[in-house]
Amino acid sequence: MPAEPLIRWSWVADHPAEIGAALGQHVLLTVLAVLGGLAISLPLAVAAHRYRRAEAPITWVAGVIYTIPSLALFVLLIPVTGLSVLTSEIGLVGYTLLILVRNTLAGLDGVPSDVLEAADAMGLTRLQRLVRVEVPIAVPVIVAGIRIATVTTVGLVTVTALIGQGGLGQLMLTGFINLFPTEIYVGALLSVALAVVADAGLLLLQRALTPWARVRGAGA
């Protein structure tokens, strides 16, 4: 019996809709998770930056969530939220928190103190200083966190197929169940490609957001 090739290209050519749907779902689950993670971790990081006492508890809780194995976390959520998108998103968002909080905090802490003094001397309020001075200066470090969180989430989304949430993991799982390598390899390669493209895209976004870094030749 000739061995089944790892990728049967004719199958790929015949199933663009199926592959596209899995990819689209994967992108959607990832984007939701990273945006949800940002919505939670940016305020948390700002709070930890402003009130240093809050830093230890916030990073501790985020660290504990991060340590729980992903399949275990998804499974522990099933009795509460069922086999739903919500279950996977809670888990996925949970994993982004430590990365995002840590990097955002490092970015805010890295703003030079003479810059802060200059901002104060110009009469900026705390909020104005945060929005107009501290956050823009912290953008490269914050985006570095978003890049790690995004790449990690793309990988974790493959696991959500085990709790019925599709994406490229579902394609791979179907390939495994049918012992059809093509689906496994197409899913895996697209997952890697998605991670690489998202990473590069975010790097370009960061460069666009920080034109001064280029002008001064500081670079990212």
Place this chain on the structure above:
Amino acid sequence: MELLAQVLAWFGDPAHWQGTDGIPTRVLEHVEASGLSVLVAATLALPLGLAVGHTGRGAFLVGSIANLGRALPSFALLLMLIPIAVNLRLDFSTWPILGAMVLLAIPPMLTNAYAGIRAVDRDLVEAARGMGLSGLQVLLRLELPLATPVIVTGARLAAVQVVATYTLGAVAGGGGLGRYIYDGFATQDTARMVAGATLVALLAIATDVAFGGVARLTAPRGATARRSLAPPAGEPGAA
């Protein structure tokens, strides 16, 4: 709360503590396979990381392997290795998950071995050179002891990730604690599933704590440990 009672009852059932599907057997399977994976990964990653750190050549390679490791999820690796194992007539419930775990453990150990050596004060290296130590002596007597805390941190990250992720092996029919989760899921036995998830989480935390002890024991004496370079968080739990 009803579920909590069911889970506690599951743990209380003596039948779940004996035999091939008993908790001690499953924990042992899990620990053995994880330990083997980390050991194999260490024999591959540490010499390479030390060599690149010492010579300063090949840093690009280390960075690329670390990035690829992050982008290629273990679940995908596991499934990708299954058709290959089938073609090679190897047991696909054993080898693919071990291969995926070795590949998962390499990046953190490699990057930390490299970063640990690079972080050693160049003045110290110059001084050691000036005292007539050969390159290998500088590596073994100076750089390696000073880099030990960072290297142990890399092994700790790798071990915790492997213990967490080995759970996925059950999908391919492997043993370990993932069996409770997967079988519980398949038979809609929520108590079993939750008990398995709890055991995996506890084992991952225990691994982290154990390596914390190793870190204290192996910290270089006398020399004030330089600020350890924990790399940015890598892959969480199982990916």
